[in-house]
Amino acid sequence: MYALALYLYSLQPPANSNRFDTDAATGKRIFEREGCATCHTPPLYTNNRLMPVDGFQLPADHKQRFDVMEMRIGTDPSYALKTHKGTGYYKVPSLKGVWYRGPFEHNGRIATLEDWFDPVRLRDDYVPTGFKGSDSKARSVTGHPFALNLAPEEKKALIVFLRTL
Structure with a gap:
């Protein structure tokens, strides 16, 4: 059991191929401006x-x-x-490693970061892009209302930044 634990702790995530570029820098500024670091505090x-x-x-x-x-x-x-x-x-x-993790939310109902920041997910007729469950096909995915009303180019930049973490 000890050897198994040592092995598991030795595993490293894959290398992140997402580069920190000007779009990511813009996204970082949006992250800071929107107060995301209040809960998602760097460096972790x-x-x-x-x-x-x-x-x-x-x-x-x-x-x-x-x-x-x-x-x-x-x-x-x-x-x-x-x-x-x-x-x-x-x-x-x-949010570290969010670029290779997914689907999102505690129950996997959101498949991508783009879907997470889409306000359509709050509607009752929304069909989840991730796990749908056996109880229904359409249902809202509530919670975390932050950044849903950003302009499309700001959402894109924020997502580019998140993928560099």
């Missing part, structure tokens, strides 16, 4: 804090004890509340 691009889900009553001692953020971003509370491991929180994910 996460603040490692917990965010309560809608419908979860935060116990009085949890805010300090578990470093819980005050904001809620409207993500689907199902996995955080309705499972045996549900805690009522989601941890802010790191």
